[in-house]
Amino acid sequence: MDILDKVYLPTDIKKLNKSELDALCQELRQFMIQSVSKTGGHLASNLGIVELTVAIHRVFDTARDRLVFDVGHQSYVHKILTGRMDRFNTLRQFGGLSGFPRPSESMHDAFIAGHASNSISVALGMARSRTLTRREYSVIALIGDGALTGGLAYEALSDAGESGEPLIIILNDNGMSITPNVGGIAKYLSRQRLKPSYAAFKKRYRRIMEKLPGGRHVYNFTHGIKSAFKEALLHCSMFEEMGLQYAGPIDGHDITKLAEALSWAKSLGEPVLIHVITQKGKGYSYSEATPDVYHGVNPFDYKKGVIPVKSKCFSSVFGEEMVRLAHQDFRVCAVTAAMTGGTGLTDFAAKYPERFYDVGIAEGHGAAMSAGMASQVSIPVFAVYSTFLQRSYDMLLHDVALQNLHVVFAIDRAGLVPGDGETHQGIYDVGYLATVPNMKVLCPASYKELREMLRHAALKMDGPVAVRYPKSGEGRYKDGGVKLSKLVAEGTDLTLVTYGVSVNTALDAADLLRGEGISAEIIKLDFIKPIDYEAVNASLQKTGRLLVLEEAAESGAVGEKVAAHVAASGIRLKGLRLLNLGCRFIPQGSVEELRKMCGIDTLSVRAAARDLVLRGGAPKPSPAEKKRRAVAGGDKPAKNKPADDIFAEAPAEEEKPGKDETPEDAPAEEPAPAENAEQGGAAPEDTAAAPTVEDAAG
Numbered sequence: 001m002d003i004l005d006k007v008y009l010p011t012d013i014k015k016l017n018k019s020e021l022d023a024l025c026q027e028l029r030q031f032m033i034q035s036v037s038k039t040g041g042h043l044a045s046n047l048g049i050v051e052l053t054v055a056i057h058r059v060f061d062t063a064r065d066r067l068v069f070d071v072g073h074q075s076y077v078h079k080i081l082t083g084r085m086d087r088f089n090t091l092r093q094f095g096g097l098s099g100f101p102r103p104s105e106s107m108h109d110a111f112i113a114g115h116a117s118n119s120i121s122v123a124l125g126m127a128r129s130r131t132l133t134r135r136e137y138s139v140i141a142l143i144g145d146g147a148l149t150g151g152l153a154y155e156a157l158s159d160a161g162e163s164g165e166p167l168i169i170i171l172n173d174n175g176m177s178i179t180p181n182v183g184g185i186a187k188y189l190s191r192q193r194l195k196p197s198y199a200a201f202k203k204r205y206r207r208i209m210e211k212l213p214g215g216r217h218v219y220n221f222t223h224g225i226k227s228a229f230k231e232a233l234l235h236c237s238m239f240e241e242m243g244l245q246y247a248g249p250i251d252g253h254d255i256t257k258l259a260e261a262l263s264w265a266k267s268l269g270e271p272v273l274i275h276v277i278t279q280k281g282k283g284y285s286y287s288e289a290t291p292d293v294y295h296g297v298n299p300f301d302y303k304k305g306v307i308p309v310k311s312k313c314f315s316s317v318f319g320e321e322m323v324r325l326a327h328q329d330f331r332v333c334a335v336t337a338a339m340t341g342g343t344g345l346t347d348f349a350a351k352y353p354e355r356f357y358d359v360g361i362a363e364g365h366g367a368a369m370s371a372g373m374a375s376q377v378s379i380p381v382f383a384v385y386s387t388f389l390q391r392s393y394d395m396l397l398h399d400v401a402l403q404n405l406h407v408v409f410a411i412d413r414a415g416l417v418p419g420d421g422e423t424h425q426g427i428y429d430v431g432y433l434a435t436v437p438n439m440k441v442l443c444p445a446s447y448k449e450l451r452e453m454l455r456h457a458a459l460k461m462d463g464p465v466a467v468r469y470p471k472s473g474e475g476r477y478k479d480g481g482v483k484l485s486k487l488v489a490e491g492t493d494l495t496l497v498t499y500g501v502s503v504n505t506a507l508d509a510a511d512l513l514r515g516e517g518i519s520a521e522i523i524k525l526d527f528i529k530p531i532d533y534e535a536v537n538a539s540l541q542k543t544g545r546l547l548v549l550e551e552a553a554e555s556g557a558v559g560e561k562v563a564a565h566v567a568a569s570g571i572r573l574k575g576l577r578l579l580n581l582g583c584r585f586i587p588q589g590s591v592e593e594l595r596k597m598c599g600i601d602t603l604s605v606r607a608a609a610r611d612l613v614l615r616g617g618a619p620k621p622s623p624a625e626k627k628r629r630a631v632a633g634g635d636k637p638a639k640n641k642p643a644d645d646i647f648a649e650a651p652a653e654e655e656k657p658g659k660d661e662t663p664e665d666a667p668a669e670e671p672a673p674a675e676n677a678e679q680g681g682a683a684p685e686d687t688a689a690a691p692t693v694e695d696a697a698g
């Protein structure tokens with residue numbers, strides 16, 4: 001790595017000549033291939049963006065100019081060139097470098113990223129603030145063609161075009177989302193790609209016209225009727241119609257041309273879009289041949305290009321069952337928002353192309369479109385990652401639930417995910433789905449349960465139904481059947497309520513507790529909406545102690561609900577403990593590391609249960625636990641402020657005890673019986689009467 005070893009900061013890039021730049025690009029590719037083959041990560045997108053990133057650093061100064069990545073999975077080259085090469089081997093590991101931009105990592109990372117299509121909005125906001133405060137620096141949004149299928153990007157383009165704000169949008173167009181890009185915009189961009197450089201054509205045209213007698217007049221005339229002229233002769237860009245300057249398409253692997261275009265954009269003082277064509281996966285034959293396979297990879301053998309075969313997991317089982325369902329019932333359709341492979345729908349897409357809809361990175365549209373299908377005769381199953389379904393919250397309420405439409409949400413990546421970190425944790429859906437009237441939520445813990453619950457949700461239920469499952473595979477629990485809840489272990493000392501794959505942790509903890517003479521009764525909720533309070537109450541009559549274990553954020557989760565219901569029922573508890581992820585952002589790491597950090601791994605559950613039985617409450621967190629909790633914080637965008645206070649660290653917030661923690665010496669309190677329960681007052685929706693599977697089935 002002769003050149004790369006000498007490039008520690010972007011200023012070093014500015015000193016290199018053409019052949020050194022070419023060598024640098026080659027070394028960057030070599031380094032990333034080898035390093036990502038050990039850590040795993042988003043390889044293909046980064047291989048495709050090497051020259052473009054180098055060109056950006058030639059022209060701009062990212063310590064001062066603000067570079068906003070869309071999604072941010074393509075920020076590896078930028079990270080390596082901004083002083084993070086020696087930590088690159090920690091990429092996506094617990095405590096290591098993030099796979100996405102993180103202002104807390106470097107002053108060169110302007111804004112956090114992870115979810116698609118927001119970069120133009122963020123960049124426009126930065127540009128406006130810069131202009132308002134009369135400062136001078138460039139703001140650049142770097143967005144892929146896939147991310148440009150998201151509606152948010154168009155809201156921002158429309159605003160940016162009219163704003164007149166100096167803002168540079170770089171469209172990195174490689175024709176690919178994770179799989180080939182879809183939709184009318186993708187088609188439009190591919191037509192643009194076939195054209196000779198429009199900017200060059202325009203320049204040449206103007207020069208010729210100025211030389212011809214009367215040519216200036218003709219140019220002005222044609223310029224005046226720009227829209228019609230462009231449409232007729234040049235078939236010009238929709239971006240210009242929206243009020244942006246446009247240059248491109250430009251060869252995204254030619255640093256000289258890229259630097260020229262970027263310098264022009266920098267000098268322009270208007271909103272401008274530079275359309276750059278790149279090849280996803282470039283420079284590594286395996287990823288060039290199958291860029292989708294190398295979009296996000298686990299560790300692999302880079303010499304042979306052998307990626308370990310993905311083992312059976314909930315997503316693959318979901319995909320298999322969807323094929324069966326489609327075969328059995330013509331009404332069953334599958335919808336994805338650009339996540340065909342990840343959600344396990346590749347086979348379905350091949351076997352039932354006429355009933356498969358990839359709507360692009362457009363989760364809001366996916367949900368509303370599914371509502372439309374359900375309002376007719378179809379049974380849409382929208383397979384979507386928990387974290388991305390956040391984008392559809394209003395559609396869940398407004399388009400689906402309000403009319404009680406039968407849309408099935410197959411919520412993948414529910415719970416903790418490993419390498420992607422804060423932006424991708426599937427830990428909020430339990431809370432936000434709880435707020436949606438008419439919604440029912442099923443939580444399979446085994447492959448058998450997933451098959452049966454999906455089938456039940458699609459063919460036997462009505463109204464909106466969610467079936468949520470994690471990225472991982474199943475554990476020791478392998479049973480099937482669809483009930484409201486299942487008693488999976490009998491016991492007398494405490495009632496452990498849980499759902500989904502957390503049941504494996506509960507079973508392991510119960511085994512350990514048994515060795516200590518503590519007997520735990522485990523209730524596994526098949527439905528977390530509605531909740532089987534009758535089963536919980538019956539168990540509590542026996543044990544008097546309640547522990548709820550869930551891999552979900554605290555607010556609106558099952559623990560809160562069960563505790564409130566128990567209080568309202570007037571059951572006098574000897575102890576209560578809610579184990580969940582609290583209200584905080586959870587970083588990257590292996591799922592086991594994260595569970596341990598959050599106190600929901602087997603040993604933590606055992607300790608909490610033991611404490612509940614022996615002391616009736618929760619212990620004060622140990623210093624080690626306090627330290628672990630402090631790791632999980634948010635991230636702040638790096639501000640572009642005057643030099644002395646730029647990137648000043650804000651003081652850390654003082655840690656407050658969690659709601660389920662009692663101060664060391666305080667006696668554990670017994671919840672008082674709720675008044676309305678004793679007086680027969682109205683109970684909240686879910687607590688009114690113990691529901692049955694038939695109720696849940698609508």
Ligand SMILES: Cc1ncc(C[n+]2csc(CCOP(=O)(O)OP(=O)(O)O)c2C)c(N)n1
Nearest residue numbers: 045114115116144145146147176177178338
């Ligand atoms: C809201 C949202 N939905 C889905 C994803 C998953 N996702 C990450 S990258 C990607 C494809 C992005 O394509 P593009 O922007 O063209 O970048 P490329 O990988 O081609 O460089 C998708 C679908 C996401 N990050 N955010």
Ligand SMILES: CC(=O)[C@@H](O)[C@H](O)COP(=O)(O)O
Nearest residue numbers: 071073114296342413420471
């Ligand atoms: C960047 C992004 O959002 C996706 O590529 C995501 O990392 C996919 O996650 P899985 O690897 O779990 O499918």
Ligand SMILES: [Mg+2]
Nearest residue numbers: 144145146176
């Ligand atoms: Mg792309």
